[in-house]
Amino acid sequence: MAGSHAASCWRPVISALGLVVVSIVAWLAIGALGLVRPRNLTYVGRVLFSAGALVGLLLAGVALSALGQGAQTAVLPLGLPDLPFHLRLDGLSAFFLFLLGATAAGISIFSAGYFRASDGAAPGLLCLQYHTFLAAMAFVLIADDAFVFMIAWETMALASFFLVTTDHRIPEIRRAGFLYLLIAHLGALSILLCFGVLQGGSGDYTFGAMRTVILQGAWPSTAFLLALAGFGAKAGLLPLHIWLPEAHPAAPSPVSALMSGVMLKTAIYGLLRVTFDLLSGQIWWWGVIALVVGLATALFGVLFATVQTDMKRLLAYSSIENIGIIVAAIGLAILFKTYGKTLLAAIALTAALYHCLNHAFFKSLLFLATGSVLHATKERSLGKLGGLIHRMPWVAWLALVGTLAIAGLPPLNGFVSEWLLLQAFLFTPSLPQSFINMLVPLAAAALVLAAALAAYVMVKFYGVVFLGRPREPNLAYAHDAGRLERAALVWFAAGCVLLGLFPVQVIANLDAVNAMLIGATLDRPGMSWWLLAPIDTHRASYSPLIVLVVTVAVFLLTVQVVHRFYHGRLRRGPAWDCGFPSQTPRMQDTAEGFGQPIRQIFEQFFRIERELPTPFDVAPRYFVRAEDPFWYWLYLPIARAADWAARRVGLIQQGRISIYLMYSFLTLLALLYFVR
Amino acid sequence: MTVSGFISQILQLAIALLLAPLLLGWVNQCRAWLQNKSAPSLLLPYRTIRKLFNKDAVVAENASPVFRIMPYVVFSAMALAAAIVPSLATDLPFGRAADAIALVGLFALARVFIALAAMDLGTAFGSMGARREMFIGFLAEPALLMVLFTASLISGSTLLPTIVETINQRDLAIYPSLAFAGVAFTMVSLAENARIPIDNPATHLELTMIHEAMILEYSARHLALIEWASALKLFNYSCIGLALFMPFGIAQGSADASAILGATPVLIVKLAVGGLALALIETLSAKMRIFRAPEFLGTAFLLAVLGMLVNLLLGS
Numbered sequence: 001m002a003g004s005h006a007a008s009c010w011r012p013v014i015s016a017l018g019l020v021v022v023s024i025v026a027w028l029a030i031g032a033l034g035l036v037r038p039r040n041l042t043y044v045g046r047v048l049f050s051a052g053a054l055v056g057l058l059l060a061g062v063a064l065s066a067l068g069q070g071a072q073t074a075v076l077p078l079g080l081p082d083l084p085f086h087l088r089l090d091g092l093s094a095f096f097l098f099l100l101g102a103t104a105a106g107i108s109i110f111s112a113g114y115f116r117a118s119d120g121a122a123p124g125l126l127c128l129q130y131h132t133f134l135a136a137m138a139f140v141l142i143a144d145d146a147f148v149f150m151i152a153w154e155t156m157a158l159a160s161f162f163l164v165t166t167d168h169r170i171p172e173i174r175r176a177g178f179l180y181l182l183i184a185h186l187g188a189l190s191i192l193l194c195f196g197v198l199q200g201g202s203g204d205y206t207f208g209a210m211r212t213v214i215l216q217g218a219w220p221s222t223a224f225l226l227a228l229a230g231f232g233a234k235a236g237l238l239p240l241h242i243w244l245p246e247a248h249p250a251a252p253s254p255v256s257a258l259m260s261g262v263m264l265k266t267a268i269y270g271l272l273r274v275t276f277d278l279l280s281g282q283i284w285w286w287g288v289i290a291l292v293v294g295l296a297t298a299l300f301g302v303l304f305a306t307v308q309t310d311m312k313r314l315l316a317y318s319s320i321e322n323i324g325i326i327v328a329a330i331g332l333a334i335l336f337k338t339y340g341k342t343l344l345a346a347i348a349l350t351a352a353l354y355h356c357l358n359h360a361f362f363k364s365l366l367f368l369a370t371g372s373v374l375h376a377t378k379e380r381s382l383g384k385l386g387g388l389i390h391r392m393p394w395v396a397w398l399a400l401v402g403t404l405a406i407a408g409l410p411p412l413n414g415f416v417s418e419w420l421l422l423q424a425f426l427f428t429p430s431l432p433q434s435f436i437n438m439l440v441p442l443a444a445a446a447l448v449l450a451a452a453l454a455a456y457v458m459v460k461f462y463g464v465v466f467l468g469r470p471r472e473p474n475l476a477y478a479h480d481a482g483r484l485e486r487a488a489l490v491w492f493a494a495g496c497v498l499l500g501l502f503p504v505q506v507i508a509n510l511d512a513v514n515a516m517l518i519g520a521t522l523d524r525p526g527m528s529w530w531l532l533a534p535i536d537t538h539r540a541s542y543s544p545l546i547v548l549v550v551t552v553a554v555f556l557l558t559v560q561v562v563h564r565f566y567h568g569r570l571r572r573g574p575a576w577d578c579g580f581p582s583q584t585p586r587m588q589d590t591a592e593g594f595g596q597p598i599r600q601i602f603e604q605f606f607r608i609e610r611e612l613p614t615p616f617d618v619a620p621r622y623f624v625r626a627e628d629p630f631w632y633w634l635y636l637p638i639a640r641a642a643d644w645a646a647r648r649v650g651l652i653q654q655g656r657i658s659i660y661l662m663y664s665f666l667t668l669l670a671l672l673y674f675v676r
Numbered sequence: 677m678t679v680s681g682f683i684s685q686i687l688q689l690a691i692a693l694l695l696a697p698l699l700l701g702w703v704n705q706c707r708a709w710l711q712n713k714s715a716p717s718l719l720l721p722y723r724t725i726r727k728l729f730n731k732d733a734v735v736a737e738n739a740s741p742v743f744r745i746m747p748y749v750v751f752s753a754m755a756l757a758a759a760i761v762p763s764l765a766t767d768l769p770f771g772r773a774a775d776a777i778a779l780v781g782l783f784a785l786a787r788v789f790i791a792l793a794a795m796d797l798g799t800a801f802g803s804m805g806a807r808r809e810m811f812i813g814f815l816a817e818p819a820l821l822m823v824l825f826t827a828s829l830i831s832g833s834t835l836l837p838t839i840v841e842t843i844n845q846r847d848l849a850i851y852p853s854l855a856f857a858g859v860a861f862t863m864v865s866l867a868e869n870a871r872i873p874i875d876n877p878a879t880h881l882e883l884t885m886i887h888e889a890m891i892l893e894y895s896a897r898h899l900a901l902i903e904w905a906s907a908l909k910l911f912n913y914s915c916i917g918l919a920l921f922m923p924f925g926i927a928q929g930s931a932d933a934s935a936i937l938g939a940t941p942v943l944i945v946k947l948a949v950g951g952l953a954l955a956l957i958e959t960l961s962a963k964m965r966i967f968r969a970p971e972f973l974g975t976a977f978l979l980a981v982l983g984m985l986v987n988l989l990l991g992s
Contacts, residue, residue: 387798389740409785410778422777426828441825441984445818452814455784459791459810468798469738537772539833546773547756554752562897566729575736575797575893578882589803597811601970
């Protein structure tokens, strides 16, 4: 019945929006097909996940073509009788749908070769959850009323919860899953309240109605703060980040990639949608709040990433950092827009969107690479890895691209968004409030500190996992990734390179979103296809293509010249042992050791447990753990308070029928008094 | 992009490549004089590089290709930076390919590669050096950005050629903000170029090394390229400093080969003065403990912020 309704509805909109709906239905169908033969790996993996990847490519293509076009809307007669599903595809949704499609395509290809028969849950079940997750995310992006949005949002949260708890027999993973679900629902509650504020008493929960409502007094700010809290919980903003480093490592690697690469971006989408689209105007201090919270999150995330010893936790903290940078960019865009500096606002917003895309690519690449490492070595702890570049050259070299990209180095993609953001920061001193003029350059310094620390983190990550000598003997049997996994890694690495080399073309596509949300574009006269100059060519310009071409040319020339005029003679010998011949691989820097300088100078930010041996210990033991202070400042007190309150409430539960009858009697009496 | 533009570009690059070891030799010579030692030849860095090129390379058995390509990558990055920094002329084809922020990114690229290569062999000193280098790097970068911020406030641009042109067009005046920024820039440059007081380029004690610890395993042509790249880095930083704070005598407008050659003597004089100052700083200060570096670079950062605030408040 519902199917025939839907079919009749598509016919008028066999446009881009129709194709998006087709993709969503296709994903759901692929998920359901997984249940047909759930234990057959070839069928589920090779056939269904590959089909899912094709759907992702289709979605990315459709979204790309829809970016420049106007908004399309549709009403599906699904759901409750008076509340049909409102759908809408505009520039903002199209951009995030592209991100979803392109990332999902790569991750699905990786998954096609990733899941093994021994992995607890049936692959068919995973396939269902995975594709439901994808479909729910796509649905979030095209929802045009609060009901559909919340339904899709909750489906997304539940599907990802089941994916996180794939290995539910391990207690830590169950705990991580619970924490995730808890924070996700706190966030959802906040979003629900936000929509409640946004409808402004009209009772109409479509986004179209919300756009026309003009809120008075403190209500717009309330809506913004609720949105920031609600979407921030999903994105991992301070102090609601606590679930992220638990849930990301718990999930299988492709799922971690999907959550980090795409799901966090749906929260960014929601924040942008509410702030720039549903709310009719912005207030300058919203921008300051987003900027401060974003930068605090970025610094916090990267500081904690430096001291992690589990490679997936390290990447999870790095995701917190990147989300912080994105939110800071959004804050800057709000700030500029409220002061009428639309060009600068457009630059900041472009930086935010660009960084979303970049993060989706390089973080997926790195999470998938850790998946391959995990498969090859069964080891997640940085202290037991090392030297994998010799055994896993494909994964190692492709991960190097991701490492350089996430460290924000030219000519790769991470640098472009950071460069744009810094440009937006640099030209701030034109704002009318001198207090903000002082604040913003310091914020830029904080951003650079976060970016430089990110380079530190990534050197640690790559150096400890792939370089050096193997820290454990069994690493000598590690095998490289399979063909499908390699294809996925190549896809993401190529994305990192291309997004880095052709910023002008990327920005030309992003301009549709700028035009929609800010009302200005970055289409500057001085920009040619190879030179990025967002303001004008005399103020700032950057050409990644020249950087790459010249570097490569000098590189090749130097190799040629050195070998032609001198010689190419090379001898292999043992590494110099500094006169101490019995060196073992355990004497390399460990992950703890690499984080030590940071732990020392930022000591007050961590909660450190340390156990130092004395010189007289017979069995000396060194132990250090840096923990998240938010647990102790915020979460454990709240948990204790909730526990205490529950015990007090529990006192009324006596377990005797006479007491309960008395409660009913008292309740009736009270009601009678009111009804009277 | 004309042919003559390209010739000028290649000429500037070639002059930078040739002058960079000389700057290093000059600093060493000045330092020897100031410390009452007999000075090595001014041309010693050239001879070292030639000697190293002629030797057979020894590479550790477990070295990966990362180890072997690093010297070439770092050298290329530094050469590209030398082509971009307006040391001799402002109007060059590659001059606008990277602004000051992108140059900082380019230096960071070189630093990350050196650190990765240092971790490649899995020796204790290599990874220690990598850790320390990244540590100094993340402390220095915010301060460096604040300096660039201040400079770009004055000329409204982050492009070094534009900054040079703007400051040259104005009357000769002392900008208080630039004075603060200049001191901060000097401090950052000392840290970034592994000079005293952060690091000691002449040290032979592994425990105190930063830069040298990372390249302990290199020999022959690889080491020669690294040494040359280090010299180029010092040259580049000096030229960025000159472009920001003393942008006089740099050829402006259409730059042909003769303009480049005409600007060269001015550059040599300015670098000679700068090198002398560097030697003086290195003679007057002692190397500090690594965990004092945050204070040193924090001071640089605060000075740069002060410069910026002065600029915002006084508008100069």
